[in-house]
Amino acid sequence: MDERDAAIREKLNNVKDTLGEVKQLEEQAAAVMKAAKAEISAALNKMKKETHVEVEVEVEEKLAEERKKIEAEL
Numbered sequence: 802m803d804e805r806d807a808a809i810r811e812k813l814n815n816v817k818d819t820l821g822e823v824k825q826l827e828e829q830a831a832a833v834m835k836a837a838k839a840e841i842s843a844a845l846n847k848m849k850k851e852t853h854v855e856v857e858v859e860v861e862e863k864l865a866e867e868r869k870k871i872e873a874e875l
């Protein structure tokens with residue numbers, strides 16, 4: 802009986818130790834995910850700004866071309 806009780810206590814202690822380890826790993830995973838989301842968000846915002854600038858430049862160039870055409874026709 803004592804051996805059985807000792808074996809059960811040992812298994813329970815191992816489970817408790819493992820639960821702490823699992824919790825720590827979950828916290829680390831959450832921190833990694835949070836950092837990854839922030840990095841992705843920053844990269845997307847940068848790309849949006851760069852694309853917006855490129856589009857504005859293209860629009861301004863086309864507007865200038867069209868203005869020249871209209872002025873030439875007048």
